[in-house]
Amino acid sequence: MKLTSKGRYAVMALVDLARFNNINPVSLRDISLRQGISLDYLEQIFLKLRKKEIVQSVRGTQGGYILNKKAKEIKLINIFEAVDEKVKTVQCKKESKKGCNGKAVKCLTHNLWDELENHINNFFDKKSLEDLVKDNSERRVSNG
Amino acid sequence: MKLTSKGRYAVMALVDLARFNNINPVSLRDISLRQGISLDYLEQIFLKLRKKEIVQSVRGTQGGYILNKKAKEIKLINIFEAVDEKVKTVQCKKESKKGCNGKAVKCLTHNLWDELENHINNFFDKKSLEDLVKDNSERRVSNG
DNA sequence: TATAAACCCGACTAAAATAGTCAAGTATCT
DNA sequence: AGATACTTGACTATTTTAGTCGGGTTTATA
Ligand code: FES
Ligand code: FES
Numbered sequence: 001m002k003l004t005s006k007g008r009y010a011v012m013a014l015v016d017l018a019r020f021n022n023i024n025p026v027s028l029r030d031i032s033l034r035q036g037i038s039l040d041y042l043e044q045i046f047l048k049l050r051k052k053e054i055v056q057s058v059r060g061t062q063g064g065y066i067l068n069k070k071a072k073e074i075k076l077i078n079i080f081e082a083v084d085e086k087v088k089t090v091q092c093k094k095e096s097k098k099g100c101n102g103k104a105v106k107c108l109t110h111n112l113w114d115e116l117e118n119h120i121n122n123f124f125d126k127k128s129l130e131d132l133v134k135d136n137s138e139r140r141v142s143n144g
Numbered sequence: 145m146k147l148t149s150k151g152r153y154a155v156m157a158l159v160d161l162a163r164f165n166n167i168n169p170v171s172l173r174d175i176s177l178r179q180g181i182s183l184d185y186l187e188q189i190f191l192k193l194r195k196k197e198i199v200q201s202v203r204g205t206q207g208g209y210i211l212n213k214k215a216k217e218i219k220l221i222n223i224f225e226a227v228d229e230k231v232k233t234v235q236c237k238k239e240s241k242k243g244c245n246g247k248a249v250k251c252l253t254h255n256l257w258d259e260l261e262n263h264i265n266n267f268f269d270k271k272s273l274e275d276l277v278k279d280n281s282e283r284r285v286s287n288g
Numbered sequence: 289t290a291t292a293a294a295c296c297c298g299a300c301t302a303a304a305a306t307a308g309t310c311a312a313g314t315a316t317c318t
Numbered sequence: 319a320g321a322t323a324c325t326t327g328a329c330t331a332t333t334t335t336a337g338t339c340g341g342g343t344t345t346a347t348a
Contacts, residue, residue, distance in 0.1 A: 001147055001264070002232040003257065005307060015252045027323060035252070036245035041308055047325070060316025061322045088146040100152075101180035108159045108179070108280055113147065116267060120145070123263050127256070136252055149336060171294065185337055191296070204345025205293045 007085030009037050010045050011132070014079060017055070018071045018133050025057075025064030045083055052082035071133060077124035087120050089113035151229030153181050154189050155276070158223060161199070162215045162277050169201075169208030189227055196226035215277060221268035231264050233257035 013031050020026045028046060032039040046065060049055045054074060055065045067074070080086070090113045091100035099107045157175050164170045172190060176183040190209060193199045198218060199209045211218065224230070234257045235244035243251045 001145060001151070001229065003145055003260075004305090005235075007145070008235060008253065008257070011256070012251060012253045025323095029323075036247070038308065040310075043324075043326090044308090050324095057324060058316090059314080059322095059324050062317065063315085063323050065324085085145065091149075091152060103180070107156060109152065109156045109276070111279065111283070112155070112271070112276060113152070116147075116264075119267050120260075120264060123260060132253070132256060135255065139255070148334090169294095173294075182337065184339075187295075187297085188337090194295095201295060202345095203295050203343080205291095206346060207294050207344085209295090 004085060005041075006045060006083055007080055009035075009041065010049065010079050010083045010085070011076065013037065013042060013045065014049070014054070014067075014074070014129055015132050015136065017065060018067060018129050019136075021067050021071075024062070025066045027064035030064075048083050049079070052078070054078060054082055067129075071130035072128050074129040075125060076127040076129075077121060079129075080124060087117055087124075089117045089120075148229060150189060150227050151224055153179075153185065154193065154223050154227045154229070155220065157181065157186060157189065158193070158198070158211075158218070158273055159276050159280065161209060162211060162273050163280075165211050165215075168206070169210050171208035174208075192227050193223070196222070198222060198226055211273075215274040216272050218273040219269060220271040220273075221265060223273075224268060231261055231268075233261045233264075 012035050013028075016031050016035055017026050020030075028039055028042045031037065032042055046055060046057075050057055050065070053068050056068045057063070057065055090110060092098065092106065092110065094114075097104070097106075099105050099110065101107055156179050160175050160179055161170050164174075172183055172186045175181065176186055190199060190201075194201055194209070197212050200212045201207070201209055234254060236242060236250065236254065238258075241248070241250075243249050243254065245251055
């Protein structure tokens with residue numbers, strides 16, 4: 001079970017964006033440099049974030065991206081959904097009555113994985129971008 | 145973020161094993177047939193489970209595997225560790241002071257992923273094989 | 289004591305997913 | 319005009335996963 005770079009980068013980039021989001025749009029170039037993420041890859045990621053209306057783009061010189069909602073209203077789960085970083089624990093199709101092994105009954109562990117999926121998604125439901133930004137600036141202060 | 149087949153199969157096979165664990169060892173062949181998991185793959189998995197002393201093997205005809213501990217004492221986390229199904233959310237080495245981007249400081253999201261990892265492992269810490277077996281027989285009863 | 293069932297183990301491989309790169313745009317500011 | 323920056327689709331290398339395969343060894347039992 002591991003988190004992919006795409007999901008990790010999406011969140012990292014948005015935290016960066018949210019911190020500098022005051023007045024001017026933030027360019028991917030800047031995020032790329034600050035966070036050490038490939039610019040080309042960031043573009044792919046932000047395309048999706050824009051399509052899901054998490055960010056807005058500003059084209060041209062001095063352009064970049066700005067948040068499309070308040071940081072408080074952007075939850076981790078929204079970010080992950082936008083970039084297709086799904087939590088997938090069951091093997092079968094949930095709606096189907098068939099199990100993962102093709103049999104007519106759900107497998108011995110189906111319910112366990114379903115519980116797990118909920119458990120993880122709960123975490124993502126609660127965390128907002130605002131939380132992350134705050135968390136970070138607090139840490140910075142307390143570190144000196 | 146998804147669960148791999150190896151981890152899923154390991155748990156599935158052990159639940160199966162635990163249910164039939166009364167007197168005689170359970171052969172992988174039987175588990176393979178009941179659960180629809182490749183026998184060769186199961187052998188790989190059980191090799192690891194044995195090395196981590198979760199199961200014991202009985203060689204020869206009529207052989208198979210038996211649990212090496214009480215089902216209550218086998219936690220999901222032990223199973224996952226045994227088959228190397230680690231939960232990995234941070235990118236960096238935790239012990240190192242360096243961040244995932246190679247910089248001298250942990251990245252903006254490090255703490256978040258660390259929290260997530262704990263959140264997930266908590267779930268695995270709590271669930272025992274016994275829970276899973278019970279869960280399953282209850283379901284069976286209440287369904288029929 | 290031959291045979292078959294079952295575990296033991298290392299090496300190999302096909303397929304899928306991931307993590308990018310690349311190329312060719314379009315819009316906007318100065 | 320030129321530079322900056324977003325837009326988009328296609329392509330590719332690498333890694334991981336999910337097995338397969340082949341050749342063992344051990345042991346019950348006919
Ligand atoms: S995971 Fe749903 S039936 Fe096995
Ligand atoms: S995940 Fe640990 S520093 Fe980025």
